[in-house]
């Protein structure tokens with residue numbers, strides 16, 4: 001990519017800029033040197049620069065920069081040019097030394113293990129910046145000794161070189177002009193080198209080393225009295241080691257990064273930070289800090305602009321103030337005095353109680369307030385923020401018991417926000433749960449998230465029409481009324497509009513394409529919309545995601561939506577409406593479509609051969625419509641299809657053997673149709689059912705689309721663990737013949753439902769190999785023979801049903817099978833042994849008739865209760881919307897088998 005980027009720039013440069021000095025070219029002697037360097041890189045093989053380092057003017061070569069007046073080379077970028085597999089590279093230093101004006105040299109990523117003629121470094125009197133990250137400089141101690149000669153060096157990057165405590169030679173102290181040194185990502189352990197000579201050092205990065213061994217590991221830093229920026233993140237640092245860092249010497253420190261260490265247990269370690277009176281940025285995220293470890297004296301950090309305490313164990317430091325507790329810091333005062341603070345981020349902690357209003361009084365420089373993902377449970381009024389005129393970002397989201405009041409007492413904002421996140425709190429409970437009115441005078445607002453509150457009332461039309469908002473999220477509220485009528489303005493910036501899960505009724509505006517020409521994400525699912533889908537929706541050129549499911553929409557789907565003119569669509573869900581007509585247009589062009597969900601409507605007709613030219617399609621759900629005709633044999637053209645639901649229609653004819661060519665199928669649901677013929681024996685050709693392979697369903701997560709819109713066009717995708725969901729459901733059809741014994745090879749299959757067909761012959765013995773199977777339903781067929789006893793080892797099996805068949809012999813009642821009840825076996829007159837009452841002694845044929853009736857009854861109710869019922873009812877699974885992704889297939893799981901349901905629920909939730 002680096003080269004690719006270069007190439008573009010390069011051509012631009014050479015086409016448009018051949019004027020003035022560029023055409024003079026470089027000095028011939030430097031050009032010759034560069035060619036020698038090129039030849040030495042992969043010596044004796046050719047270099048990857050062969051393509052780029054050609055022509056007379058070496059100042060135009062990739063990675064080469066020249067001084068515009070002297071035409072001498074000032075910078076050489078040789079990042080990642082050495083071919084892998086050639087072993088270590090020992091560049092000949094004397095090839096670089098003659099460049100009299102060379103200031104900057106990048107040799108990163110080249111497997112450099114040392115140097116030929118390191119003494120030549122002493123000739124490089126101009127070099128200021130040397131980048132050597134991602135090499136193998138730990139290979140020999142001499143490799144770094146040569147660098148000591150570079151006494152003019154200002155910037156040195158030695159990241160990721162596997163350097164250890166002994167790799168860094170004493171003579172490094174000679175680099176007395178060094179300002180920036182990075183040793184990040186090495187193997188430094190006990191003792192950091194001490195270089196009191198480095199008095200120019202401003203920036204030192206030691207992050208991502210493991211300093212947990214050396215109590216004295218930070219001692220070496222005590223002499224760095226001029227240091228401004230110190231990064232000790234990800235170093236396994238504990239308090240003892242941190243205490244040895246003589247912070248009082250480092251009084252000029254402005255930025256201290258201590259992410260992901262172990263500094264949280266005692267306040268004594270963090271007390272040292274109080275000496276850093278010049279500190280502007282302090283990052284202590286991921287340190288297990290609790291209320292008691294925050295020292296009082298932090299209040300003196302009057303220069304602090306940014307304090308990050310992400311993901312610690314803070315609970316209620318604010319409350320502890322009022323508790324007047326001698327050992328607990330008075331946090332409110334302390335924060336309140338930091339009047340340079342620009343960013344207060346307390347997200348992802350366990351704060352409870354109140355956000356104290358008083359602390360904000362003096363924080364007039366605050367730009368960012370973020371307290372999301374805590375457990376604040378009191379109330380806060382926005383009037384608190386009224387005078388913080390620099391605020392641009394407020395995020396109080398996910399404090400489910402925090403009451404946020406924006407209307408009372410009366411206040412006038414002095415700020416103009418860019419983003420406001422108030423998702424999942426309790427908004428304006430006292431004032432009628434209305435949309436905050438101050439928003440109407442926010443003229444720079446780009447992102448507004450008010451989802452999952454209890455907002456009532458209608459959507460004010462100014463919210464859609466006169467704001468600059470690009471992303472508007474109102475989902476999961478109690479908003480009523482028609483879709484707001486537009487005012488005249490039609491230059492709306494809206495890219496994402498999510499009003500899902502409310503009570504919006506009436507029709508969508510017929511001119512939606514002119515109202516919101518920039519829409520990328522449009523989610524109106526779970527409302528009470530009526531009427532037809534406006535044709536104009538298909539003219540939204542940028543639309544990527546459309547969800548109008550669970551409304552009362554009727555009429556035909558506008559065919560332009562997935563035809564030639566609209567190729568941007570990736571996700572289309574129109575499920576659970578009353579749509580009719582042919583399911584797909586004649587000339588679809590859905591090259592980008594990944595998810596198509598049209599289930600639970602009244603679509604009719606057959607699926608014709610030219611209907612789906614959607615190579616990207618991964619999920620197709622046409623279930624519960626009135627479709628008819630054959631199951632199409634061209635399905636394998638959808639090479640990426642992972643989930644196929646055609647259940648609940650009137651499809652007839654056989655299952656085409658072409659289905660076996662689908663290599664990524666994880667769910668095949670053809671249940672509840674009129675399909676006849678036998679089960680194709682080639683099903684195990686589908687590799688996703690043979691071994692678990694995972695597929696990324698790369699569609700964006702609607703919840704992530706905020707990023708999508710706020711960051712311009714960078715799409716964010718989310719992968720799904722489809723590898724754990726392999727399901728075949730052919731139940732409720734008219735299938736005949738034997739169950740193919742090859743099906744025993746479906747090693748990754750989790751659920752197989754063949755119930756309610758006319759299948760005959762035995763249960764294949766090979767079923768003992770279905771090692772992943774969790775649910776197996778063969779009930780209501782004409783299956784004969786015994787239950788293969790080896791099947792008792794299928795220890796993941798938690799739902800097993802062979803009732804209403806013609807099986808005979810003893811039930812294998814051990815291991816996993818000892819968990820199945822009578823109802824699994826009902827109505828097989830010749831089965832015997834536990835759990836049935838019927839014993840296996842010779843004369844067992846006369847069971848009392850009424851007893852059997854009872855069993856039947858019990859059986860029916862079991863079917864209704866079991867998750868299998870939900871499978872056959874397909875997307876009823878929506879009710880499991882909120883299940884998280886939990887580990888479903890526990891070996892000990894017995895009984896209810898809810899885990900599969902959770903998986904599918906998680907899948908849908910993730911969509």
Ligand SMILES: *[C@@H]1O[C@H](CO)[C@@H](O)[C@H](O)[C@H]1NC(C)=O
Nearest residue numbers: 086087088111135136161162
């Ligand atoms: C260089 O070091 C990397 C790891 O840092 C190692 O994987 C690689 O094998 C080394 N290369 C050589 C040529 O020794």
Ligand SMILES: *[C@@H]1O[C@H](CO)[C@@H](O)[C@H](O)[C@H]1NC(C)=O
Nearest residue numbers: 036091092093094095116117
């Ligand atoms: C290094 O390069 C110099 C200058 O081209 C040359 O004289 C010398 O022989 C080279 N050394 C080695 C070991 O290749």
Ligand SMILES: *[C@@H]1O[C@H](CO)[C@@H](O)[C@H](O)[C@H]1NC(C)=O
Nearest residue numbers: 148149151170171172173174
């Ligand atoms: C570099 O350091 C070494 C030992 O630390 C010293 O002997 C030598 O004189 C120094 N060189 C220069 C150029 O300062």
Ligand SMILES: *[C@@H]1O[C@H](CO)[C@@H](O)[C@H](O)[C@H]1NC(C)=O
Nearest residue numbers: 189209210211212213235236
């Ligand atoms: C850091 O070093 C300690 C002590 O050698 C060791 O126990 C620990 O596993 C190391 N941590 C990491 C992340 O390598």
Ligand SMILES: *[C@@H]1O[C@H](CO)[C@@H](O)[C@H](O)[C@H]1NC(C)=O
Nearest residue numbers: 333336337358359360361362
């Ligand atoms: C705000 O600053 C004033 C004057 O410096 C001070 O008296 C007051 O206590 C401060 N308020 C808070 C809440 O820190």
Ligand SMILES: *[C@@H]1O[C@H](CO)[C@@H](O)[C@H](O)[C@H]1NC(C)=O
Nearest residue numbers: 440441442443462466467468
């Ligand atoms: C939006 O409309 C409201 C009501 O008409 C008006 O008071 C407000 O100033 C407008 N805001 C913007 C940003 O245009």
Ligand SMILES: *[C@@H]1O[C@H](CO)[C@@H](O)[C@H](O)[C@H]1NC(C)=O
Nearest residue numbers: 535538539559560561564565
């Ligand atoms: C699609 O584009 C064609 C021309 O390329 C145009 O004639 C037709 O009206 C467009 N259809 C829709 C639904 O926009």
Ligand SMILES: *[C@@H]1O[C@H](CO)[C@@H](O)[C@H](O)[C@H]1NC(C)=O
Nearest residue numbers: 564567587588589590591613
């Ligand atoms: C579908 O759209 C793509 C991209 O716009 C275009 O290249 C292709 O020719 C179209 N195919 C059909 C059948 O219209």
